[in-house]
Amino acid sequence: MARRKPRPTIREENERALIEAAEWVFAEQGFKGATTAAIARRAGVPKANLHYYFPTKEGLYRSVIERVLTAWLAAASSFDTSDDPTLALSAYIGAKMDLARLMPLASRIWSAEIMRGAPIIQDFLDTTLTEWVASRERVVRRWIAAGKLKAIEPRFLFYMIWATTQQYANAAHEMATLNGGAPLSDKAFQRAKSEAIEIILRGVAA
Amino acid sequence: MARRKPRPTIREENERALIEAAEWVFAEQGFKGATTAAIARRAGVPKANLHYYFPTKEGLYRSVIERVLTAWLAAASSFDTSDDPTLALSAYIGAKMDLARLMPLASRIWSAEIMRGAPIIQDFLDTTLTEWVASRERVVRRWIAAGKLKAIEPRFLFYMIWATTQQYANAAHEMATLNGGAPLSDKAFQRAKSEAIEIILRGVAA
DNA sequence: TATAGCTTTGACCAAATGGTCAAATGACGT
DNA sequence: ACGTCATTTGACCATTTGGTCAAAGCTATA
Numbered sequence: 001m002a003r004r005k006p007r008p009t010i011r012e013e014n015e016r017a018l019i020e021a022a023e024w025v026f027a028e029q030g031f032k033g034a035t036t037a038a039i040a041r042r043a044g045v046p047k048a049n050l051h052y053y054f055p056t057k058e059g060l061y062r063s064v065i066e067r068v069l070t071a072w073l074a075a076a077s078s079f080d081t082s083d084d085p086t087l088a089l090s091a092y093i094g095a096k097m098d099l100a101r102l103m104p105l106a107s108r109i110w111s112a113e114i115m116r117g118a119p120i121i122q123d124f125l126d127t128t129l130t131e132w133v134a135s136r137e138r139v140v141r142r143w144i145a146a147g148k149l150k151a152i153e154p155r156f157l158f159y160m161i162w163a164t165t166q167q168y169a170n171a172a173h174e175m176a177t178l179n180g181g182a183p184l185s186d187k188a189f190q191r192a193k194s195e196a197i198e199i200i201l202r203g204v205a206a
Numbered sequence: 207m208a209r210r211k212p213r214p215t216i217r218e219e220n221e222r223a224l225i226e227a228a229e230w231v232f233a234e235q236g237f238k239g240a241t242t243a244a245i246a247r248r249a250g251v252p253k254a255n256l257h258y259y260f261p262t263k264e265g266l267y268r269s270v271i272e273r274v275l276t277a278w279l280a281a282a283s284s285f286d287t288s289d290d291p292t293l294a295l296s297a298y299i300g301a302k303m304d305l306a307r308l309m310p311l312a313s314r315i316w317s318a319e320i321m322r323g324a325p326i327i328q329d330f331l332d333t334t335l336t337e338w339v340a341s342r343e344r345v346v347r348r349w350i351a352a353g354k355l356k357a358i359e360p361r362f363l364f365y366m367i368w369a370t371t372q373q374y375a376n377a378a379h380e381m382a383t384l385n386g387g388a389p390l391s392d393k394a395f396q397r398a399k400s401e402a403i404e405i406i407l408r409g410v411a412a
Numbered sequence: 413t414a415t416a417g418c419t420t421t422g423a424c425c426a427a428a429t430g431g432t433c434a435a436a437t438g439a440c441g442t
Numbered sequence: 443a444c445g446t447c448a449t450t451t452g453a454c455c456a457t458t459t460g461g462t463c464a465a466a467g468c469t470a471t472a
Contacts (some may be wrong), residue, residue, distance in 0.1 A: 010439085010449075030322070033238035036430060046451050051431060053449095108321055115314055116236075117379040125383045133384055150408075155384065156401045159377070160370045167369035173323040177331045178339055178361065195362045199409030202356075216419075216469090242460060252421050257461060259419095419468070429458080437450070442443100 015053055015063070018043045023064050027105035030112055031061055058120075065113065065120055068106040073128070075099045079136055085143045089161075089204075090197050096165035097193040107169030133158065149204050157204060164196050221259055221269075224249045229270050233311035236318055237267055264326075271319065271326055274312040279334070281305045285342055291349045295367075295410075296403050302371035303399040313375030339364060355410050363410060370402050 021043035025034040036057050040050040054060035078095035082088045100107045118125055133155065140154035168175070168189070176183045184192065227249035231240040242263050246256040260266035284301035288294045306313045324331055339361065346360035374381070374395070382389045390398065 014449090028322075030236045030238055030318075032236055035428080037428090047430090048432085048451055048453095049449080052451095055431080057430065111376070112236075112318075112321065114380050115318065115376050116234075118383070122383070125380060129380075130384060150404075152401055152405065153397060155381075156398045157405070159373050159381070159398070160366075160402065160405065162377075163369040163373035164366045167365050170317070170321050171365070171368075174320050174331060174335075175361075175365070177324070177328070178336060191359060192362045192365070195358055196366065198356075199358065199363070199366065200405065201409075202411075203405030203407075203409035205408075220419090241458080243458090253460090254421055254423095254462085255419080258421095261461080263460065414472090416471095417469090420466080421463105422465100423463090425460105425462075427459085427461105430456095432455075433451105433453090435451090435453105437448105439448075440446090442445095 011053070014045070014049075018045070018050055018053055018060065019063050019067065022060050023067070023105045023109065026061060026064055027108045027112075031116070036060075062120060064109060068110050069121070069124060071099060071103055071106050072110065076132060085140075085148050086201060086205075088139075089201060093161055093165065093197045093200060094193060096161060097168060097196060100165050100167075100169035101189055104169040104172060107166055111166055111170050147206050149206055152204055157200075161200065164200070168192065217259070220251070220255075224251070224256055224259055224266065225269050225273065228266050229273070229311045229315065232267060232270055233314045233318075237322070242266075268326060270315060274316050275327070275330060277305060277309055277312050278316065282338060291346075291354050292407060292411075295407060299367055299371060299403045299406060300399060302367060303374060303402060306371050306373075306375035307395055310375040310378060313372055317372055317376050353412050355412055358410055363406075367406065370406070374398065
């Protein structure tokens with residue numbers, strides 16, 4: 001009984017459009033600064049319709065955050081593509097840089113959430129992220145023990161990688177200003193990516 | 207005529223207390239999320255009194271930002287303490303790390319402002335910051351030409367330094383979570399500082 | 413101590429905002 | 443064609459919030 005009729009098209013499509021609009025507005029204005037009216041406007045629907053699909057603003061924000069988490073985890077997996085620290089770190093830093101470049105809104109929302117003390121994703125920090133870090137810390141320590149890396153504290157390496165890569169999403173406007181007003185070109189971004197990889201790799205190589 | 211009586215004590219003291227309270231609330235809640243009522247409450251004065259000293263919320267925010275700029279510039283000056291890249295970069299990274307540790311509120315407000323696209327401090331980015339970067343880029347290029355540094359793009363080095371150091375203010379909560387709930391101890395922070403300095407220095411050394 | 417100018421504060425206001433509701437409209441299987 | 447359920451939407455509401463005001467309280471100096 002209670003069979004769920006799979007008639008998702010209209011609902012699915014509207015939710016997708018609303019989440020997309022919400023991502024933009026939340027990234028631009030922050031959680032408090034974002035208004036449901038602005039999100040609805042950007043999605044091209046009346047505000048009441050937004051509240052039909054997402055009863056509360058926080059619920060909508062949660063849905064946006066879920067998308068961000070998915071992207072974060074996908075990039076994180078690239079750490080595990082190799083047992084060689086040079087390859088693994090290159091892949092990981094590269095993936096995080098690409099994430100910041102291709103999903104700047106998600107990256108900014110993530111940073112803002114972290115800066116606010118993670119009121120919504122605390123659970124993720126406590127479980128998935130904690131486990132991910134613990135596990136990869138072990139990998140890094142193994143590399144150190146094998147003489148492949150300097151004896152660094154793995155966590156600080158992760159912090160540096162996270163900070164540096166996220167910077168290209170968070171501070172895109174500042175970078176544009178320092179670039180004469182124009183956003184980083186693809187070429188400049190590729191150079192930034194390879195320099196980030198090279199500096200960090202040289203910095204931690206044994 | 208119209209001589210300004212230098213009777214600053216009451217006004218000065220109240221403005222200071224309000225700016226201090228505002229710094230806390232703005233850092234915690236963001237510009238939109240901060241309410242003048244919350245700031246006044248934290249400063250221990252009625253809201254109307256806050257508006258007597260700072261007619262508008264934005265004006266108060268500007269005053270807070272000014273403090274932040276001052277701190278930023280002070281830290282920036284440590285870049286110029288030496289002509290040797292190792293010493294200069296060590297001093298600069300160390301100063302920025304200390305700034306994040308000692309003035310986390312200011313650091314977070316700065317980051318939030320940058321992330322929002324610098325609506326208030328755009329002028330600072332266009333003038334002081336642009337000049338500072340241009341000038342220090344020249345210094346770095348000179349070091350490169352003298353064979354003291356790898357041929358990196360100076361700007362990307364600054365981005366990495368800014369990002370890494372700010373991380374210790376912006377993500378303090380995330381770090382605490384990954385640290386079993388407790389904030390970084392002074393000892394751990396000192397280690398983070400020296401590792402950041404070492405990794406970056408090794409990363410850019412010729 | 414008179415008084416001119418600061419400072420304090422409770423009461424108040426208009427606008428903005430998250431959310432509600434009920435009526436209207438549309439989709440779709442039978 | 444019908445009936446049921448999902449969707450749409452304009453009007454509406456309570457609360458929050460930045461900001462105002464006028465009256466009252468203070469301070470210091472001539």
